[in-house]
Amino acid sequence: MLFNSYIFILLFLPLTFSVYFLLNRLSYRGGKVWLAGMSLWFYAYFNLYYLPIIAGSILFNYFAGKLIKKEIKINRRKLYLALSVIMNLGALFYYKYFDFFISNVNNIFKTGFTLRYLILPLAISFFTFKQIAYIVDCYRGEVPEYNFLDYTLFVIFFPQLIVGPILFHDELIPQFQDKEKKRVSYENLAKGLMAFSLGLGKKVLLADTFARAADWGYGNVEMLDTASALLVMLFYTFRIYFDFSGYCDMAIGLGLMFNITITQNFDSPYQALSVTDFWQRWHITLTRFFRRYLYIPLGGNRKGEVRTYLNLFAVFLVSGLWHGANYTFILWGAIHGFLFAVTRMFQKQIDSVNKIIRWLITFFLINLTWVYFRAESISQANEVIRKIFMFDFDGSYLNLIETFKITEAMLVDRLIKLPFFADYELYFWLMTIFAFIAIIFMKNINERILSFKPRLASMLVTVVLLIWGILSFSEITAFIYVGF
Numbered sequence: 001m002l003f004n005s006y007i008f009i010l011l012f013l014p015l016t017f018s019v020y021f022l023l024n025r026l027s028y029r030g031g032k033v034w035l036a037g038m039s040l041w042f043y044a045y046f047n048l049y050y051l052p053i054i055a056g057s058i059l060f061n062y063f064a065g066k067l068i069k070k071e072i073k074i075n076r077r078k079l080y081l082a083l084s085v086i087m088n089l090g091a092l093f094y095y096k097y098f099d100f101f102i103s104n105v106n107n108i109f110k111t112g113f114t115l116r117y118l119i120l121p122l123a124i125s126f127f128t129f130k131q132i133a134y135i136v137d138c139y140r141g142e143v144p145e146y147n148f149l150d151y152t153l154f155v156i157f158f159p160q161l162i163v164g165p166i167l168f169h170d171e172l173i174p175q176f177q178d179k180e181k182k183r184v185s186y187e188n189l190a191k192g193l194m195a196f197s198l199g200l201g202k203k204v205l206l207a208d209t210f211a212r213a214a215d216w217g218y219g220n221v222e223m224l225d226t227a228s229a230l231l232v233m234l235f236y237t238f239r240i241y242f243d244f245s246g247y248c249d250m251a252i253g254l255g256l257m258f259n260i261t262i263t264q265n266f267d268s269p270y271q272a273l274s275v276t277d278f279w280q281r282w283h284i285t286l287t288r289f290f291r292r293y294l295y296i297p298l299g300g301n302r303k304g305e306v307r308t309y310l311n312l313f314a315v316f317l318v319s320g321l322w323h324g325a326n327y328t329f330i331l332w333g334a335i336h337g338f339l340f341a342v343t344r345m346f347q348k349q350i351d352s353v354n355k356i357i358r359w360l361i362t363f364f365l366i367n368l369t370w371v372y373f374r375a376e377s378i379s380q381a382n383e384v385i386r387k388i389f390m391f392d393f394d395g396s397y398l399n400l401i402e403t404f405k406i407t408e409a410m411l412v413d414r415l416i417k418l419p420f421f422a423d424y425e426l427y428f429w430l431m432t433i434f435a436f437i438a439i440i441f442m443k444n445i446n447e448r449i450l451s452f453k454p455r456l457a458s459m460l461v462t463v464v465l466l467i468w469g470i471l472s473f474s475e476i477t478a479f480i481y482v483g484f
Helices: 004-028 028-044 050-068 074-108 125-138 150-155 169-177 186-219 225-257 284-295 305-323 327-345 345-353 355-374 378-389 400-405 408-413 423-441 446-450 456-471
Strands: none
Touching: 004 028, 028 050, 028 150, 028 327, 050 074, 050 125, 050 150, 050 423, 074 125, 125 150, 125 169, 150 169, 186 225, 186 378, 186 423, 186 446, 186 456, 225 355, 225 378, 225 400, 225 423, 225 446, 284 305, 305 327, 327 345, 327 355, 327 378, 355 378, 400 423, 408 423
């Protein structure tokens, strides 16, 4: 079930919300059971086949954690930890990377092993990492005794189940246990609706619009000139941010409706002044997971300068592979690992450069690396980048304008018909300029929540975005990170 769907907004959400708080008046446990059950329905709605996989993962990790915590002998605890992590990563590898691995073996050794064409279980990357963190914390003695219901809710609480953020047990479970959060908070409800509507607007009105243009560009690389290649690159930069941060905004808003605070995952990343700054702002919860459970265990910065850079590079390689079974993701991770290490190496010199120049260089580099992230192959990405630098301007960017031919564009074209603009071209440029202003100058959702006051203006913006988003559901599209 997607946040941007009729069944979620008109049925699932109001039903889950109303019954949850009604049950809390009778039994806090009953409310949690209802919330867990609805979260399972939310997950199984995509494909019932997924349900036994996530249920088995929850059962295995909960009891593995209990076994690790009870064991006194350190060698056995290490053994149980290793086996638990291997089982989690093994399941992730099997479903996500098995065919990729077999196809590479076939290509290299000219073998004929059969591919299984496995269906990737929804959100397996997210719920696997969450539970690995839980298992490791059990080994470290950092986990109190949780009951099975609270642990299950920690894994499957629907706002953060499908695309994160990747939350830790000590961020969610204590909130489920807090009786002060069991009653409706109208302040949190107002903030939550505001955050949800803004996230919905990001996804439906911005991300999906730029997605059509980016998809056209990557499907017609041979038709691109320098201008259109630059625009296609920029449009995917817009698309992935508005799509992923839009989901996270909606997740934060939904959490607030249930009085649950969900950790920030984006902090205006395109305002970054360096690659290191970017990774402190983009997908924050994934970055901190790798820092806590990979970078530091590898030695962090405690084993000399060379080892530090190798550890950083390894983290980014794994991050690239985590995103998908494709060499484009691995190369994307490797490039970011290299850029991160170089930036860290020359941080003092970089900090002395004018801020605008730093921003321009960083923004352009991030845009270029997204080309490898989006492309179907490395050769396709190289071709897009070649088009960018061939400095050939033949006006083919006008083909992109057709991808903006939507209801809103038609309305603008009728109201503001300027003779020197082609059909829908004004809307094309208005959307592009607005998106650019939004990523650079507008407040992010966390800043908006902190400064939120229930005024008529904020209520009108919330209602308009919510209605506008719902009316734009003619073509419901999945979030990018659902595939990861």
